[in-house]
Amino acid sequence: MKKIHLLLLRAFIRPFIVTFLIVMFVLLMLFLFKYIDDLIGKGFEWYIILELMMYASATNVAMALPLSVLLSSIMTYGSLGENYELVAIKSAGISLQRALYPMFIVVGLLAISAFIFSDYMLPVANLKYYSLLYDVRQQKSAKLLQEGVFSNSFPGYSIRVLKKGEDQQTLLGVTIYQKADDGNMNVILAKEGTMYRTPGDQFLVLKLRDGIRYEERADKNGYWKRQQFVRMRFKATEQKLDLSAFKMKRTNQDEFRSAFVMMNIKQLRNYKDSTNRQIDSSVRRGYNMLIPYIRFFTVPKKGDSVKTFVKVKSSDILSGLPTNDKLSALSAAASEVRSVQEMLKTRAEGYKETVKNVRRSLVEYEKKFTLSVACLVLFLIGAPLGAIIRKGGLGLPVVVSVIFFLIYHIISTIGEKGVKDGDVHPVLGMWIAIFILTPIGLFLAYKAATDSALFDMDAYKQFFNRLFKRKAALK
Numbered sequence: 001m002k003k004i005h006l007l008l009l010r011a012f013i014r015p016f017i018v019t020f021l022i023v024m025f026v027l028l029m030l031f032l033f034k035y036i037d038d039l040i041g042k043g044f045e046w047y048i049i050l051e052l053m054m055y056a057s058a059t060n061v062a063m064a065l066p067l068s069v070l071l072s073s074i075m076t077y078g079s080l081g082e083n084y085e086l087v088a089i090k091s092a093g094i095s096l097q098r099a100l101y102p103m104f105i106v107v108g109l110l111a112i113s114a115f116i117f118s119d120y121m122l123p124v125a126n127l128k129y130y131s132l133l134y135d136v137r138q139q140k141s142a143k144l145l146q147e148g149v150f151s152n153s154f155p156g157y158s159i160r161v162l163k164k165g166e167d168q169q170t171l172l173g174v175t176i177y178q179k180a181d182d183g184n185m186n187v188i189l190a191k192e193g194t195m196y197r198t199p200g201d202q203f204l205v206l207k208l209r210d211g212i213r214y215e216e217r218a219d220k221n222g223y224w225k226r227q228q229f230v231r232m233r234f235k236a237t238e239q240k241l242d243l244s245a246f247k248m249k250r251t252n253q254d255e256f257r258s259a260f261v262m263m264n265i266k267q268l269r270n271y272k273d274s275t276n277r278q279i280d281s282s283v284r285r286g287y288n289m290l291i292p293y294i295r296f297f298t299v300p301k302k303g304d305s306v307k308t309f310v311k312v313k314s315s316d317i318l319s320g321l322p323t324n325d326k327l328s329a330l331s332a333a334a335s336e337v338r339s340v341q342e343m344l345k346t347r348a349e350g351y352k353e354t355v356k357n358v359r360r361s362l363v364e365y366e367k368k369f370t371l372s373v374a375c376l377v378l379f380l381i382g383a384p385l386g387a388i389i390r391k392g393g394l395g396l397p398v399v400v401s402v403i404f405f406l407i408y409h410i411i412s413t414i415g416e417k418g419v420k421d422g423d424v425h426p427v428l429g430m431w432i433a434i435f436i437l438t439p440i441g442l443f444l445a446y447k448a449a450t451d452s453a454l455f456d457m458d459a460y461k462q463f464f465n466r467l468f469k470r471k472a473a474l475k
Contacts, residue, residue, distance in 0.1 A: 077386030
């Protein structure tokens with residue numbers, strides 16, 4: 001490998017790593033801002049939050065990797081152009097195409113790695129991420145008893161505490177509504193109390209003092225719902241509340257495996273083939289179900305077994321029949337039509353839902369390939385663009401890269417929505433952003449190879465000045 005190739009590789013790898021980490025950090029912050037309400041105040045262990053953030057970072061690679069390739073390529077070749085290193089390379093007889101050659105190999109390896117990641121690792125990361133996120137969002141808040149608010153966190157209880165002490169363990173003005181399984185309602189009022197958790201967080205114990213317990217007891221014979229009313233005063237009592245509902249319970253991950261983002265290419269292909277066979281079988285069954293309703297249309301007008309028949313006029317197929325027979329025929333026909341409509345409506349709804357699922361699976365199938373190709377196309381745009389603008393650092397390259405990435409992302413999103421709605425063919429919808437940006441990359445590569453002043457404002461000013469001068473001379 002030549003020294004010039006090593007220079008280009010060193011100039012690219014450092015910005016790529018830095019920009020990739022920055023983009024991943026920004027996307028992770030967006031994830032935290034989105035789900036901050038589901039994470040705060042639920043008493044999770046630190047490793048649960050760390051595990052969720054790790055899986056979220058893995059799911060963000062599909063967006064962070066193309067953007068990092070685009071930004072780092074603009075920064076690399078922009079810095080080389082700004083320091084006149086590209087001029088030195090060209091003066092040594094090395095064209096821009098040869099200068100892009102080692103970098104294109106590196107990005108090609110990144111694209112292959114992205115494909116392997118999206119096919120093998122990303123489905124597993126999505127499965128663990130969405131299953132863990134579901135459990136996190138279902139978890140109850142760890143703020144058991146808040147001041148001045150009735151808490152229904154404990155099944156069968158409604159508890160209110162007027163005020164808490166500074167140690168958060170002392171309770172003042174405690175009201176507890178308890179509904180027993182047999183329908184009885186108990187009410188406990190206490191002036192003060194304390195609360196603590198048992199070892200292992202099995203129960204929350206409320207030690208109450210100076211209070212009254214009201215209890216309504218139903219008649220044992222069942223004739224009256226409320227037969228007895230009991231009032232008991234106490235100096236001290238305990239109320240034990242179960243904390244098992246506040247412990248995080250993991251859902252079986254197999255319940256999430258049917259989602260398409262959790263499948264690899266082989267699974268998506270098998271799903272498509274099996275679903276298409278089901279659709280074909282459903283169409284055949286529907287045809288067989290319709291045959292009994294339409295078979296009488298295939299009976300010939302006259303046959304050997306038919307001795308007499310009614311001549312039918314072209315304008316009225318029921319002409320020649322008595323009025324009662326006409327009414328019976330129309331009523332039977334209307335009934336048959338309604339039956340066919342109901343049957344077709346039910347089967348059509350199922351068919352639409354099945355076809356929609358097939359389109360969604362095709363979207364995920366094409367995403368496995370577009371991620372890798374997007375890295376190559378965005379590098380093809382970023383490297384020539386950096387050589388043209390000749391600016392390094394995090395200033396202008398960031399603005400330009402964000403603009404091009406937004407164009408790519410918006411076009412991809414529109415195409416994906418069109419595929420899911422059935423308006424666009426899956427290949428065209430998922431690859432339309434690649435089809436649009438590839439000619440732009442080739443055009444920028446041609447302009448960079450010919451040292452075109454594409455973003456030189458002075459060149460545009462001179463062009464318009466000459467144009468206005470020509471118009472003034474013609475006048």
